[in-house]
Amino acid sequence: AQSVTQLDSHVSVSEGTPVLLRCNYSSSYSPSLFWYVQHPNKGLQLLLKYTSAATLVKGINGFEAEFKKSETSFHLTKPSAHMSDAAEYFCVVSYNFNKFYFGSGTKLNVKP
Amino acid sequence: DAGITQSPRYKITETGRQVTLMCHQTWSHSYMFWYRQDLGHGLRLIYYSAAADITDKGEVPDGYVVSRSKTENFPLTLESATRSQTSVYFCASSDRTTSGNEQFFGPGTRLTVL
Numbered sequence: 001a002q003s004v005t006q007l008d009s010h011v012s013v014s015e016g017t018p019v020l021l022r023c024n025y026s027s028s029y030s031p032s033l034f035w036y037v038q039h040p041n042k043g044l045q046l047l048l049k050y051t052s053a054a055t056l057v058k059g060i061n062g063f064e065a066e067f068k069k070s071e072t073s074f075h076l077t078k079p080s081a082h083m084s085d086a087a088e089y090f091c092v093v094s095y096n097f098n099k100f101y102f103g104s105g106t107k108l109n110v111k112p
Numbered sequence: 113d114a115g116i117t118q119s120p121r122y123k124i125t126e127t128g129r130q131v132t133l134m135c136h137q138t139w140s141h142s143y144m145f146w147y148r149q150d151l152g153h154g155l156r157l158i159y160y161s162a163a164a165d166i167t168d169k170g171e172v173p174d175g176y177v178v179s180r181s182k183t184e185n186f187p188l189t190l191e192s193a194t195r196s197q198t199s200v201y202f203c204a205s206s207d208r209t210t211s212g213n214e215q216f217f218g219p220g221t222r223l224t225v226l
Binding site (some may be wrong): 006036044 | 142143145153154155156160162168190199202204206207208213214215216217218220
């Protein structure tokens with residue numbers, strides 16, 4: 001069965017320090033991978049996506065993620081956290097156009 | 113404005129009543145999806161549709177009915193609402209493109225069943 005694991009349910013960082021949100025997937029196929037962000041009481045917004053082009057993907061708001069096939073990982077990073085980054089982040093894997101598998105989410109807290 | 117919209121945004125109903133949540137997209141995307149979001153469960157797929165008149169069950173379809181007579185609309189009906197269906201419901205759409213098949217989400221409907 002396909003699955004997505006977000007290794008941390010909560011991450012807390014100080015403003016200005018790096019952010020690392022971890023995501024691993026299980027698959028025998030080449031997936032499309034996405035990170036979405038959800039601010040409180042809002043919908044989900046696409047941060048970035050990997051679709052078999054460059055393995056290092058740059059997204060909005062300074063976020064980026066690296067696809068590592070050998071590790072089946074797609075970790076999300078940002079060099080310097082901002083208070084506005086506080087939100088919940090979802091890693092999503094897709095193997096075709098009608099199957100999307102969501103991780104359980106990581107809540108990012110940014111301390112001043 | 114173009115995009116994906118949901119209505120109502122907030123709904124309170126009583127156990128046993130029928131409720132319909134509306135979803136409308138203006139991109140002519142082929143695929144549309146309904147998810148529910150509950151604490152501790154993330155997003156779970158209720159139903160999806162690959163095109164008009166083509167729908168299929170997701171992970172948690174029981175108690176829900178969908179239809180898709182037009183490409184742009186994908187209503188979700190709770191035939192007899194139960195308290196366990198209190199949740200936030202998100203509609204999404206996607207399509208086959210050369211740049212990927214990401215989903216675009218609506219703003220959500222917060223449903224409370226008393």
